[in-house]
Amino acid sequence: MRTDLSGVHCSIARSMQVLHDAWGALILRDVFVGLTRFDQLQQDLGLSRKVLAARLDSFVVEGILEKRAYAEHPPRYDYVPTAKGAELFGVIAALMAWGDRWKADKAGPPARIRHDCGALATARVTCDQCGEPLLLETVATEAGPGGRLGPGTRMLGKLLSQRSKQARKTTPM
Amino acid sequence: MRTDLSGVHCSIARSMQVLHDAWGALILRDVFVGLTRFDQLQQDLGLSRKVLAARLDSFVVEGILEKRAYAEHPPRYDYVPTAKGAELFGVIAALMAWGDRWKADKAGPPARIRHDCGALATARVTCDQCGEPLLLETVATEAGPGGRLGPGTRMLGKLLSQRSKQARKTTPM
């Protein structure tokens, strides 16, 4: 059985649990771009209808997507992102930026993001306080208020609480 | 057989292929924080040794992590991030930010990021050109130079090239 990570006390685990796998990310990408119907998605992605149905259901249950009826008799739905789902766009954009940078074809990226500022945008993950890029070399991880131990964070909790007592100049790594 | 997405012409698919699943993200998180040995990781995450070995191997092959010997006879390694791997920190941070916002416990987030600017940082995905947040409502997706069709982007390509001919004011959605 696949380990259930939903109870794990880690936001990363929980986010990934929602996204589920590569298909989940690709479905969201398509929905963000405007492919919102079952068959459109199935044909575009080429994944099995079974998995598509399962992912869409789980997205609806999670509150990431919403079914919007565009016909009754028979009931037919568009799947559109909720506010919660729309905020996953940042994650998708970050994935896309990394892939463009490190896994691109010679031909260049297959798609581009045009920002309202007029420029072709590349996603950059920044610190919300100072606006500077959030790089591994410029951060230190500390234990947070909800930092109890448990599967998924067994020794990490100890390590982090030790570390936050030390001088914080030395970045982890 | 699991569909091989490595040939899919989409940076998101390729990035997710590298991350693989929730375990992949959690392993990277631990490595970024300083848990770099096999048994440390296995005990912290509680995942099966088999899967851990497989993920670490794939990360090394992908050039995300590097084995650094800390003992010979018997050979023992730390797994440390390469430059390519370190840049995935942005993706992890974005996942963490979303999880903190939408899936947090009442207790608060289990861990926090201290940025070099001194503040506790929340990751924000921004446009690298203007610095403003990159939100779904403020972007439009266009076909890129390498945008040929194929599994994973069958009708998306058509949709995007149509759309870039239209007025770009209407966001997708």
Add this chain to the structure above:
DNA sequence: CGCCTCGGTTGCTTTAGGGAACGCACGATG
């Protein structure tokens, strides 16, 4: 020598994904 630790590997069982066919409610077509 016996025992512990680290870093895996192997075998067995369970589960989830792929592929393809089926179902079903409707509308359009011949």
Add this chain to the structure above:
DNA sequence: CATCGTGCGTTCCCTAAAGCAACCGAGGCG
């Protein structure tokens, strides 16, 4: 009216991958 086509799933069978636990080999320690 019979049949076709479309939209949206659901079901069946098969294989690949995850979980669990045991095992293994090189070395250190008492």
